[in-house]
Amino acid sequence: MAKDSRMSIPTPTPRASRVNEIFDFSAGRGLEIGPLHKPLVPRDAADVAYLDLYDRDRLYETNDDNPNVTREAIPEIDFPMWDGTRMRTLDEAAAGGAPFDWALASHVVEHVPDLVAWLGQIEAVTAPDGALVLVVPDRRYTFDAHRPPTTIGQILQAHEDGDIVPSVRAVYDHHRTAVSHDPKRLHHRGPSEAETCIHDLGYTRSQLERARRGEYVDSHVWTYTDRSFPEIIAELRRLGLTDWSVETLLPVPGNDIEFYVVLRRGLSPELPEMPGLPDWVEQGIELQEEVARLREVVEDQRRRLKAQRKQLGGQRAEIDDLRGSKRWKLATALAAPLDRWRERRKE
Structure with missing residues (x-):
């Protein structure tokens, strides 16, 4: 589903403009996952439905004291995951509208407790040749700048454990190592520019206690770069754990924090070769050079x-x-x- 024409969006945000560079959302029916108050694809620009944790009224209530959310801009949610008694899986919640030609998720894939299961749920509600468009923060230029890269072993363990909430490991890593950051300085001078920890030990402990009680503690469960993410998807394919393949990737622009990627089902069955070196080793070599x-x-x-x-x-x-x-x-x-x-x- 190559991009043929620009989706018409009145005064698009920079993020919406960039994501529209790599995919034509006006073709086919789509599902935007987790739009909250800033959907990237407006209803008047494409045939799109919205999926979020709760319906509009519940999202409005739960963000009552959140200064970062414009509650009046929260759209009607077509497929809330909460059904009044339990939190349904994504494929359960969106089954009534499936199959979709494409799905879009901005700053979501780093939060999901079980990446393998989440990718599988989106597979279940997309067409055999469907696309998944992602906007993903790059750990090198965010408050994750001091965190190590996610490993395939961690992803496999979360899937084996059937995580439905962020694990104790994820909650600790997210809160204890989060740092204040300036993307421009991180781009030009590296991770040593992010020095101040955002959360103290006491706050981190309080979040760990919540996680131990089984509560959902929102966290960056996974950390990616624009080089590591394609390799993670490729390795999951080698392991037979996903049908998604990377079709297009727009690397992090200068002084920005995120990259853009289009995953596609039903691409060539040939598996990509293993890279000679992991991306973090290459980054270390580049730093040495x-x-x-x-x-x-x-x-x-x-x-x-x-x-x-x-x-x-x-x-x-x-x-x-x-x-x-x-x-x-x-x-x-x-x-x-x-x-x-x-x-x-x-x-």
Whole structure:
């Protein structure tokens, strides 16, 4: 379902504009997952239905004291996951509208407790050649900058355990290592620029206690980069745990925090080859190469400074020789009466 024409959105947000670059949402019927108060695809721009945790009234109530949510902008939710007695799975909640030609989720895939199950649930409500469009924060440029990368083993363990809420591991990692961040500085100077922890140990412990009681503690369960995410999807395919393949990926733009990816069902059955190195190893090598380059620059500047100091020393010696010469003494003696005359004129 290649993009043929731009979806018509009045005054689109930068995020909506970027996601529209990689997919044509005006083609077919779609499902936007977790729009809250900022759906990326408006109803008047495409044939779209909305799925969220609760219906509009419950979302309105639960965000009563949330200054980051414009409650009046929350749309009608076609498929609430809460049915009044329990939280249904995504495929249960959206079954009445399936199959969809595409699904869209912005800043959702990092929150889901069981990634494998979540991908499978979306498979269940999309067409055999359907697409899943994701907007994903890159851990390197967010409050996750000090967190290690997600491993396939962690994803498999969550699936084996059947996690339906973020695990104790995820809740701890999310809260204990979250740092204040400036995306621009992180892009240009790396993770050392994010130094201040957002949550203290006491707050982290309180969230851990909630997690131990089985409560849903919203967390970034998984951390991705625009290089690690495609490999995670590929490895899940190798393991026979998903039918999704990466069709298109728009890397993180300069000074931004997120990348954009289109997953597709029913692509080539050929499995991608394993990369030679994990993305975090490649990143470490790149950092080493950058350090080596900067050391060369520093050494070159030291050589230049040494040469300039040597040149300056020679010039000073020439000045000292000149000051000791008869010519300098004669010029000084001749200039003295003129200097005294100038001083008298000033008086």
